Amino acid sequence: MGKNDEMNDKERFLNALLLKEIDRASAACPLQTATTEMMDETGCFWPDANYDSKKMAMLAEFAHTKAGIESIRVPFDLCVEAEVLGAEINQGRKNSQPSVIKPAIRREKDLDVTFKPDPKNDGRMKTVCDAVSILSEKYSDVPIIAGITGPFTLAGQIRGVEMLLMDFFDNPDFVKTLLNYTTEVLIDFAKALTESGADSIIVIDPSAGCELLGKKHYESMALPYCKKLIDSIKVPTILHICGDTTPILEKMCETNADAISLDHLVDMKTAFDTVGNRICLIGNINPADTLFLGSTEDVKNETKECIKAGARIIAPGCGIPTGTKIENIKAWIETVKEE
Amino acid sequence: MDNEELNEFYEKMAQAVVDGNEDECIRLANLGIEEQIDAYDIIIKGCAHGMTIVSDLYEKREMFVPEILLSARAMSGAVDILKPYIKTDDIKETGCVCIGVVLGDIHDIGKNLVKLLLETAGLRVIDLGRDVPTEDFIETVEKEKVDIVALSALMTTSMMEMKETVKELNEKYPNVKTMVGGAPVSKEFADKIGADSYADNASEAIRVVQGLLG
Ligand code: B12
Ligand SMILES: [Zn+2]
Numbered sequence: 001m002g003k004n005d006e007m008n009d010k011e012r013f014l015n016a017l018l019l020k021e022i023d024r025a026s027a028a029c030p031l032q033t034a035t036t037e038m039m040d041e042t043g044c045f046w047p048d049a050n051y052d053s054k055k056m057a058m059l060a061e062f063a064h065t066k067a068g069i070e071s072i073r074v075p076f077d078l079c080v081e082a083e084v085l086g087a088e089i090n091q092g093r094k095n096s097q098p099s100v101i102k103p104a105i106r107r108e109k110d111l112d113v114t115f116k117p118d119p120k121n122d123g124r125m126k127t128v129c130d131a132v133s134i135l136s137e138k139y140s141d142v143p144i145i146a147g148i149t150g151p152f153t154l155a156g157q158i159r160g161v162e163m164l165l166m167d168f169f170d171n172p173d174f175v176k177t178l179l180n181y182t183t184e185v186l187i188d189f190a191k192a193l194t195e196s197g198a199d200s201i202i203v204i205d206p207s208a209g210c211e212l213l214g215k216k217h218y219e220s221m222a223l224p225y226c227k228k229l230i231d232s233i234k235v236p237t238i239l240h241i242c243g244d245t246t247p248i249l250e251k252m253c254e255t256n257a258d259a260i261s262l263d264h265l266v267d268m269k270t271a272f273d274t275v276g277n278r279i280c281l282i283g284n285i286n287p288a289d290t291l292f293l294g295s296t297e298d299v300k301n302e303t304k305e306c307i308k309a310g311a312r313i314i315a316p317g318c319g320i321p322t323g324t325k326i327e328n329i330k331a332w333i334e335t336v337k338e339e
Numbered sequence: 340m341d342n343e344e345l346n347e348f349y350e351k352m353a354q355a356v357v358d359g360n361e362d363e364c365i366r367l368a369n370l371g372i373e374e375q376i377d378a379y380d381i382i383i384k385g386c387a388h389g390m391t392i393v394s395d396l397y398e399k400r401e402m403f404v405p406e407i408l409l410s411a412r413a414m415s416g417a418v419d420i421l422k423p424y425i426k427t428d429d430i431k432e433t434g435c436v437c438i439g440v441v442l443g444d445i446h447d448i449g450k451n452l453v454k455l456l457l458e459t460a461g462l463r464v465i466d467l468g469r470d471v472p473t474e475d476f477i478e479t480v481e482k483e484k485v486d487i488v489a490l491s492a493l494m495t496t497s498m499m500e501m502k503e504t505v506k507e508l509n510e511k512y513p514n515v516k517t518m519v520g521g522a523p524v525s526k527e528f529a530d531k532i533g534a535d536s537y538a539d540n541a542s543e544a545i546r547v548v549q550g551l552l553g
Binding site: 162165166168169210211212213214216217247 | 400403405409
């Protein structure tokens with residue numbers, strides 16, 4: 001705790017999410033936190049740390065113990081669910097996250113809606129649940145955040161985004177079946193994560209972004225499923241969509257998320273004026289230009305701007321780039337504590 | 340058909356592309372051939388023009404990716420029918436271009452347009468597809484008589500790959516010309532990474548290629 005703090009990191013974070021009183025803004029990070037410097041110091045490297053719950057927990061907690069981030073967040077990538085559902089994954093390297101290389105559902109009949117993974121036993125869903133258990137047992141006053149994929153993005157990963165988008169026109173019923181399926185799978189995963197001790201869940205739905213879908217498709221193809229998922233989650237929930245989401249901010253609130261995490265492309269002040277009175281806003285330091293490539297002075301200035309514009313949790317606009325210096329992360333955290 | 344009717348025909352084709360109406364695109368393509376309208380003109384003034392309108396509507400946030408993909412498919416429907424009827428400079432191919440989207444990038448709609456127009460301009464085009472590693476470009480240059488390597492990138496991340504590929508090509512094959520393009524790529528970027536040329540869109544790409552071939 002900082003010297004003037006009246007709350008611990010967990011109280012502050014949860015109060016911030018629920019729009020309750022806070023002693024100052026929170027410097028929790030609901031998106032990816034690992035950097036290569038942290039990997040070097042812990043000896044827990046990607047891709048191993050994505051597949052081993054102990055290493056995952058160690059690398060994740062280092063962002064808190066060493067860099068000072070006021071939360072602990074797992075996993076580090078966005079392919080956990082797609083992998084369990086049979087998509088072919090490239091494991092990535094020390095400085096690159098795993099990525100989907102081949103979707104699982106080439107033909108419609110490849111979709112088996114009766115296959116429901118058991119998150120506490122299957123693949124990397126289990127790895128993440130176990131990491132959450134380890135962390136939640138160890139830390140009672142630091143929020144443990146677990147990330148999951150959004151229903152639309154997961155559908156795109158297992159079907160192929162282009163295929164999914166063409167299905168809109170060629171076979172809309174199949175799209176609905178697929179989205180209902182990914183929603184069910186994610187409901188189970190989120191439940192297992194909260195049972196393992198996660199204090200908050202962040203749903204990340206990059207493919208539902210405005211540049212790709214626009215507002216109309218977002219409303220019909222992403223929002224209802226995301227809402228159903230979020231309604232099922234028993235802990236405070238955050239929604240993150242990459243890109244400029246200004247046109248859909250109000251729609252994002254309709255998912256019943258407690259908070260929305262904004263990409264750096266969104267103007268925080270505009271967002272605050274639009275929805276700031278009813279939802280907690282998180283963000284939105286530019287992850288690449290400022291946090292990774294900028295000076296500590298740049299980081300400080302942008303952090304102050306985010307606080308001034310009304311964000312209650314000050315964090316990067318997307319995951320932390322792996323090349324980011326711990327020094328820059330500290331500049332962000334220290335500035336939040338001072339303000 | 341007189342001029343006015345012709346323009347009306349191209350307009351209809353462009354509109355069918357914008358609407359993503361594949362059936363109508365195919366119908367019009369067949370009609371155009373029956374009426375002996377020049378296939379190249381139908382593609383440029385109808386199909387490609389339609390795709391330009393689509394891009395503009397996207398920039399204005401009036402159209403989104405699902406519709407763009409539908410338009411691209413409708414356009415391909417027409418192009419597949421028209422292609423065999425294109426009168427190329429049948430004397431000989433004027434040059435050979437090897438084209439591809441760089442590693443890590445799967446955006447190939449723009450690349451396909453560039454490829455199409457280069458073919459219609461009478462060039463031999465070797466298409467390596469999308470998400471193409473540097474080695475594949477090198478291998479093709481080694482095996483085939485390539486005059487120009489054309490690289491496409493649509494993401495800021497894949498622009499870094501473009502830089503690598505251009506560098507390797509310049510080192511290993513200084514005589515082979517490079518041309519780069521794609522929405523985030525600019526003339527300045529092209530100069531900075533040592534590419535020989537840049538074009539902003541597909542029809543400009545033809546002029547640039549003809550310039551490079553001298
Ligand atoms: C369609 C699209 C897709 C489709 C691609 C389908 C396909 N088969 O191509 C799908 C849905 C699959 C897709 C996926 C993704 N996309 Co996308 N996509 C687009 C979008 C909306 C349009 C691109 C397009 O086709 N334009 C129409 C064509 C005709 O134009 P064009 O490509 O610019 O080509 C013209 C010129 O540039 C030029 N040209 C092009 N190539 C060349 C080459 C040469 C040699 C020359 C001379 C000229 C030239 O001539 C062409 C014709 O005039 C752009 C937005 C944008 N503004 O570009 C985003 C965009 C490129 N995508 C983006 C992203 C982030 C993604 C994803 C990562 C999203 C995700 N989270 O899942 C994925 C993964 C992609 C990957 N790994 O490659 C971002 C990239 C951001 C960045 N980092 O720079 C963009 C800019 C959207 C955004 N603002 O966020 N996408
Ligand atoms: Zn993001």
